[in-house]
Amino acid sequence: MKNKLTKEEVLHVADLARIEVTKEELEKYQVELKKLLDDVEKINEVENYDDEIMIAPWTNNTTLRSDVEGPMLDPKEVLLNAPHHTANYIAVPTVINENESEGA
Amino acid sequence: MKYLNKPIKEINKLLKDKKIKPTDLLDEVYASIEANKDLNAYITLNKEEAYKKAKELESIEVDNLLFGIPIAVKDNICTKGLRTTAASHILENFVPIYDATVVEKINEKNMIIIGKTNMDEFAMGSSSRTSYFGAPKNPWNHDKISGGSSGGSATTVAAGDVLFALGSDTGGSIRQPASYTGLVGMKPTYGRVSRYGLIAFASSLDQIGPMTNNVYNNALLLNVLSGKDNKDLTSIETDEDFTRLIGKPLKDVKVAVPNFFMSDIVSDEIREKVKETIKILEDNKIKVDYIDMKYIDKAVTLYQIIAMGEASSNLARFDGIRYGSSYENPENIYDLYVKTRSRGFGAEVKRRIMVGSYLLSGENAKIYYNKALSIRDDIAKEFDKVFEKYDYIIGPTTTTTAYNLDDPMDDPSKSFMDDVLVIPVNMAGIPGLNIPIGLSKDNMPIGMQIIAPKYEEAKIYQLASFLEEKINFGGDTNE
Amino acid sequence: MSKYLPTIGIEVHVELKTNTKIFSNSRNGYGSVVNSLTNVVDLGYPGTLPTLNEEVINLGIKAATVLNCKIRRKMHFDRKNYFYPDNPKNYQITQNDTPIGYDGYVEINDDGVMKKIYIEEMHIEEDTCKSTHRKDNTYLDFNRAGVPLIEIVTKPCMTTPNEAKLYLEKLRELLFYTDVSDCKMEEGSMRADANISLRKKESDPFGTKVEIKNIGSISNVKLSLEKEIARQEKMLDNNESFKEQTRRFDSKLNDTVLMRVKETGNDYRYFPEPDIPFVEITDEMIENVKKTIPMLPDERREKYIELGISEINSNKLVQNRDLSDYINDLLDEKIDFQVAANLLLGDISAYLNKEEKTIEETTLNIERFIDLVNNVSNKTISSKNLKDILETIMTKEDSIEKIISSSDVQNITDENLLTEVVDKIIDANPESVNDYKNGHDRAIKYLMGQIMKETKGGANPALVMSILKDKLDN
Known part of the structure; x- marks a missing residue:
C-alpha cells in the first residue's frame, strides 16, 4: 500500500473543499490525508451488518411547522456581519459565468 | 473562596435572604478567572454585560435555584451581541445576531453568562490545542492538556472559577475533558437539548450538555437546558426532573462492562481504578458482568467517516460572504473562497473537511458513508440488546490521564483515538456521563463513564450520585 | 421528415404558493425591498437549523396527486453540496434519495392525438438567493433564499418541440388550477430547462445530450428546441462531434448559445440531511389534501x-x-x-x-x-x-x-309595432324593393338596416327579417 496520496488527489479534494494547498503544504497533506484515509479503510473489516441505515439517532418524525410568518431581520441586520455590501445588497466578486448555479 | 465552594442550595438561600447579591458572586468569579488567567480558559469575557445583568437581578425576586448563578458558555454556542468564535480565526470577530436556544433558557432562569470558553477549533480535536487562541491548561497540572474539545469549560470549572459550564459533545468532547479534569460531565440523549445556536460540527452527533463539579448541579442544569425546541426538529419533549433519583437506593441493578473498554488500549492504572470502582458496586449488591459488544471497536472509524463527512458540509458556509473574516481583494469568487477558508481555518479543520469532502465524493459516498450509516444502525441495535439485560454500561472514559500540552500533534489519527471509549455513545445517540473515580499516581484525575439507554439520564445521575458519595472525589461541593 | 429522432426531457422548477419559506418562517414574497424577507436561517447563520413548512408538504402531495405520481410515504431530505454565492449554506437541502412523488404522467393532446408524458420524479427543495451580476460586483438579495420549490423531471420521452410545449402548458395549467404555484415564468416562479439529444433511430443509444437552461417562456422552449435540433442536425450531417454541454436561449439572437461544456459529472457529494428527521405522509394527510383539489x-x-x-x-x-x-x-x-x-x-x-x-x-x-x-x-x-x-x-x-x-333598449318583439315600421320602410324605398325582386339580395340588408335605424336598434332582428321577407315575397 502506498503511504501517501498523489499530488493530484490532494489538489482534487482541496478543490472540493475550497481549500488552498500551497506547494509547501502539498507533501504534508499527501501524508496526513492518506493516514486518515487508511483509518477509514478499517470499515471494510466489518462484515455481517444489516442494510438499514441510521441517518441520525432521531427519536421522532419531523413535526411540521404551521405556515405562519414570524419575525424577520431588518436589512441593516442582514448586512451587519457581511464584509462587503452596497445599498441593501451583499456584494461578492463578479461571477462571470452567468446562470452557472446548479442549485435551482 | 467565600461562596462558590458552597452547595447550590446554600448559595440560593443567601441570595434569597439578601445576604449576598449576584454581583458578589461575580466578584468572586472574575477574581478567580483573573488569578487563573494563565489557564487560558476563556476566549471572551462578558464582564460588563454580566455585571449589568447582576445589577438588574437585584430588583427581581429569586425564583429558582440557579437564579443569579454565574455560568460559562463554550464558544461554539451563539450568544447575541457577544463574540462567538468557535475558537477559529475565521470567526475571530463574529458577533451573532441571535441567541442559541440554550442561552435563552439560561437567561430565562436569570443565570449570568460570564464568558465564552476556549475549545478546539470548531470542536475538532481532543486536547483544545487546535484553538486559534492557544490551548487551555489543566488546573491539576499546568503542563497538561485539559482535554477537548470543551477544554476551556472543563478548565474553568475544575479551577473553581465557576460552578457551571456548558460544553458540547460530538465524540466525547464533554466527557473526555471532564475525565481529564475531575468533573461531572453529561452528554445527554441526542435531541434532549436543542442544538439551535450550536455551531454545527457533526449534526447527527452534536449535543450540548452540562459540566459541573458535582452530580446534583449537573442534573439541575440539565433541567434548564432540556426540552423540545420548535427550532430544532431533532429535539424531543422533556418533562422530568433529572435530580429526582439522586440519593435514591439502587435496587436490582445490573451493570455491563464491555471487554473492549477494559482491553489493553486502556492504561493499567486506569483499568485498576475502574476495577476498584466495580468492586464498590459489587460490595453494594450490584451485579457487574463483563460482556462482548459487536462493532464498538469500529466506532472510531464510523465516527471519522460520519463526523468528517458532515463537517465538510457544515463548514462550507464559512465563505467570507455573509459573516466572518473574508480575504480582501480576491481575484474572483473562487479566490475569495479558497483564500478566506485557507487563512481562516486551522490545520486540523482543513484536514478534516478535505477528508470529509473526499469521503462524500463520487462513488465514495457509497463505499464509505452509506456503509458507515448502516453499521451505525447496528451499533445502536447492539446497545439496545445489552440494555435488554442491563441497566447500565460502564467503563473508563479515557485510555490515559491527561497528557502533556507539548506532546506532538503530528499524528492526525491521535485526536480520534483519544476518544475511542466515548465515541460509541454518540453513535447510538444515548446518554453518557463522566464521573471522577480517583487520581493517578501523578495526581491526575481518572474518570469513569456511565452509559444508559435513551432518555435515562435520571438513572445515570442516580448511579453517579451513589458513586460520588462512596468515592468522595475532590471534596465537599456536593449538595 | 428529418433523418434524426429527437429525444427530449424537461425539468421544471416551480415556486410554491406558501406564506413562508420552506425551512424558515420568514415570508415567501416577491418584489419586496432587497434583503427584507430573511432571518438567520435563510442567511445560513452558524448554528441555525431548518424547520419544515407543513404547507410545502401539502402542496407536494397535491402536485404529486394531479401529476398522477406515486407518493413516497416516508421520506428524508438530502444535502447537495456545491459552492456558489447564491447558495447561503453552500449546500442546498433537496430530495435525492426519496423524492415525494415518482412514476407519474400527464396527458397531452397533440392535435387530437393523446399522449402520456411520463414523470420520473418530483421533489421538494429550497430556492437560492437572487444574484445580480454587474461589472464591479455580483449583488446578492436573499429574499428568495429558501423559497419552496418543486422540481418536476420527465423521462426523456418527448420527441418533438411541440410536445414539450404542450407538456409545459399542461403542467402550468394543472399547478395553477390547484394553487400549487402561480406559475409566472416572467417572474421566475416557473422555470424550465430542456434536455435534448438526437439519434438516427429508436434502437440506437441516445445521442450526446445538450441541456438548455432557464428558458423564459413556453414558446421559447419550443423555439429553442427547434433551433437546437437544427443546429445538431447540421453538425451530425457534417460528421462533427460535440461534447455534452449546457446552453441557454438568447431571445435577442433567437438562438441557443453555449454556456459551458460539461467536463466531468458534477460532484455534489449528496448525503442524507441529519437535521430533518423522517417525514411520514399518512393516508389522512393525502385525503385532506385531495379534498382541496378543484x-x-x-x-x-x-x-x-x-x-x-x-x-x-x-x-x-x-x-x-x-x-x-x-x-x-x-x-x-x-x-x-x-x-x-x-x-x-x-x-x-x-x-x-x-x-x-x-x-x-x-x-x-x-x-x-x-x-x-x-x-x-x-x-x-x-x-x-x-x-x-x-x-x-x-x-x-x-x-x-x-x-x-328602464334603459330604453328593450328588444322590440311586438309584431304589430314592427309590421308598422316594416311597412313604412318599404313604402319609403321602392327602388330597393325592386332591386330585391330582381334578385339583388343585398337590397334586403339595406332595408334591414333602415328598420333597425328606425327602431334605434331595438328591433329583434330575427323577427324583423321574417316579417320583411313575408312582405317582400308576397
Whole structure:
C-alpha cells in the first residue's frame, strides 16, 4: 500500500473543499490525508451488518411547522456581519459565468 | 473562596435572604478567572454585560435555584451581541445576531453568562490545542492538556472559577475533558437539548450538555437546558426532573462492562481504578458482568467517516460572504473562497473537511458513508440488546490521564483515538456521563463513564450520585 | 421528415404558493425591498437549523396527486453540496434519495392525438438567493433564499418541440388550477430547462445530450428546441462531434448559445440531511389534501363541451381561471351555456379588461348572471344593446329586468309595432324593393338596416327579417 496520496488527489479534494494547498503544504497533506484515509479503510473489516441505515439517532418524525410568518431581520441586520455590501445588497466578486448555479 | 465552594442550595438561600447579591458572586468569579488567567480558559469575557445583568437581578425576586448563578458558555454556542468564535480565526470577530436556544433558557432562569470558553477549533480535536487562541491548561497540572474539545469549560470549572459550564459533545468532547479534569460531565440523549445556536460540527452527533463539579448541579442544569425546541426538529419533549433519583437506593441493578473498554488500549492504572470502582458496586449488591459488544471497536472509524463527512458540509458556509473574516481583494469568487477558508481555518479543520469532502465524493459516498450509516444502525441495535439485560454500561472514559500540552500533534489519527471509549455513545445517540473515580499516581484525575439507554439520564445521575458519595472525589461541593 | 429522432426531457422548477419559506418562517414574497424577507436561517447563520413548512408538504402531495405520481410515504431530505454565492449554506437541502412523488404522467393532446408524458420524479427543495451580476460586483438579495420549490423531471420521452410545449402548458395549467404555484415564468416562479439529444433511430443509444437552461417562456422552449435540433442536425450531417454541454436561449439572437461544456459529472457529494428527521405522509394527510383539489382543467373542458360550449370557447374559459371558476358555480343551472360562454368571453371580458377588474369585484353575482343569460338567449336584449347597459349591470345591484326595461333598449318583439315600421320602410324605398325582386339580395340588408335605424336598434332582428321577407315575397 502506498503511504501517501498523489499530488493530484490532494489538489482534487482541496478543490472540493475550497481549500488552498500551497506547494509547501502539498507533501504534508499527501501524508496526513492518506493516514486518515487508511483509518477509514478499517470499515471494510466489518462484515455481517444489516442494510438499514441510521441517518441520525432521531427519536421522532419531523413535526411540521404551521405556515405562519414570524419575525424577520431588518436589512441593516442582514448586512451587519457581511464584509462587503452596497445599498441593501451583499456584494461578492463578479461571477462571470452567468446562470452557472446548479442549485435551482 | 467565600461562596462558590458552597452547595447550590446554600448559595440560593443567601441570595434569597439578601445576604449576598449576584454581583458578589461575580466578584468572586472574575477574581478567580483573573488569578487563573494563565489557564487560558476563556476566549471572551462578558464582564460588563454580566455585571449589568447582576445589577438588574437585584430588583427581581429569586425564583429558582440557579437564579443569579454565574455560568460559562463554550464558544461554539451563539450568544447575541457577544463574540462567538468557535475558537477559529475565521470567526475571530463574529458577533451573532441571535441567541442559541440554550442561552435563552439560561437567561430565562436569570443565570449570568460570564464568558465564552476556549475549545478546539470548531470542536475538532481532543486536547483544545487546535484553538486559534492557544490551548487551555489543566488546573491539576499546568503542563497538561485539559482535554477537548470543551477544554476551556472543563478548565474553568475544575479551577473553581465557576460552578457551571456548558460544553458540547460530538465524540466525547464533554466527557473526555471532564475525565481529564475531575468533573461531572453529561452528554445527554441526542435531541434532549436543542442544538439551535450550536455551531454545527457533526449534526447527527452534536449535543450540548452540562459540566459541573458535582452530580446534583449537573442534573439541575440539565433541567434548564432540556426540552423540545420548535427550532430544532431533532429535539424531543422533556418533562422530568433529572435530580429526582439522586440519593435514591439502587435496587436490582445490573451493570455491563464491555471487554473492549477494559482491553489493553486502556492504561493499567486506569483499568485498576475502574476495577476498584466495580468492586464498590459489587460490595453494594450490584451485579457487574463483563460482556462482548459487536462493532464498538469500529466506532472510531464510523465516527471519522460520519463526523468528517458532515463537517465538510457544515463548514462550507464559512465563505467570507455573509459573516466572518473574508480575504480582501480576491481575484474572483473562487479566490475569495479558497483564500478566506485557507487563512481562516486551522490545520486540523482543513484536514478534516478535505477528508470529509473526499469521503462524500463520487462513488465514495457509497463505499464509505452509506456503509458507515448502516453499521451505525447496528451499533445502536447492539446497545439496545445489552440494555435488554442491563441497566447500565460502564467503563473508563479515557485510555490515559491527561497528557502533556507539548506532546506532538503530528499524528492526525491521535485526536480520534483519544476518544475511542466515548465515541460509541454518540453513535447510538444515548446518554453518557463522566464521573471522577480517583487520581493517578501523578495526581491526575481518572474518570469513569456511565452509559444508559435513551432518555435515562435520571438513572445515570442516580448511579453517579451513589458513586460520588462512596468515592468522595475532590471534596465537599456536593449538595 | 428529418433523418434524426429527437429525444427530449424537461425539468421544471416551480415556486410554491406558501406564506413562508420552506425551512424558515420568514415570508415567501416577491418584489419586496432587497434583503427584507430573511432571518438567520435563510442567511445560513452558524448554528441555525431548518424547520419544515407543513404547507410545502401539502402542496407536494397535491402536485404529486394531479401529476398522477406515486407518493413516497416516508421520506428524508438530502444535502447537495456545491459552492456558489447564491447558495447561503453552500449546500442546498433537496430530495435525492426519496423524492415525494415518482412514476407519474400527464396527458397531452397533440392535435387530437393523446399522449402520456411520463414523470420520473418530483421533489421538494429550497430556492437560492437572487444574484445580480454587474461589472464591479455580483449583488446578492436573499429574499428568495429558501423559497419552496418543486422540481418536476420527465423521462426523456418527448420527441418533438411541440410536445414539450404542450407538456409545459399542461403542467402550468394543472399547478395553477390547484394553487400549487402561480406559475409566472416572467417572474421566475416557473422555470424550465430542456434536455435534448438526437439519434438516427429508436434502437440506437441516445445521442450526446445538450441541456438548455432557464428558458423564459413556453414558446421559447419550443423555439429553442427547434433551433437546437437544427443546429445538431447540421453538425451530425457534417460528421462533427460535440461534447455534452449546457446552453441557454438568447431571445435577442433567437438562438441557443453555449454556456459551458460539461467536463466531468458534477460532484455534489449528496448525503442524507441529519437535521430533518423522517417525514411520514399518512393516508389522512393525502385525503385532506385531495379534498382541496378543484375540478381540473381537462374535466372542465369536457364538461363545457358537453354543455354545448364550443371547443374554442371551452379552451378559452379554461385559460381564464376566474371565469372558469365562475361558470363552474352554475353548471347545474338550466341555461344556454353557449350564450353564457359568449357573454363571459365577449362583452364581460372586454369590460373587465378595460376596468382592470375581476368578475368577483363586480355586482354581477351568479343569480343576476343567470337572468342576463336568459334575457339574451330569449332575445329580450340584443348583444348590441347589451353594450349600452353593461356598465350598469356590472356596477349596480338592480335586477337585470329592471335595468333592461328602464334603459330604453328593450328588444322590440311586438309584431304589430314592427309590421308598422316594416311597412313604412318599404313604402319609403321602392327602388330597393325592386332591386330585391330582381334578385339583388343585398337590397334586403339595406332595408334591414333602415328598420333597425328606425327602431334605434331595438328591433329583434330575427323577427324583423321574417316579417320583411313575408312582405317582400308576397
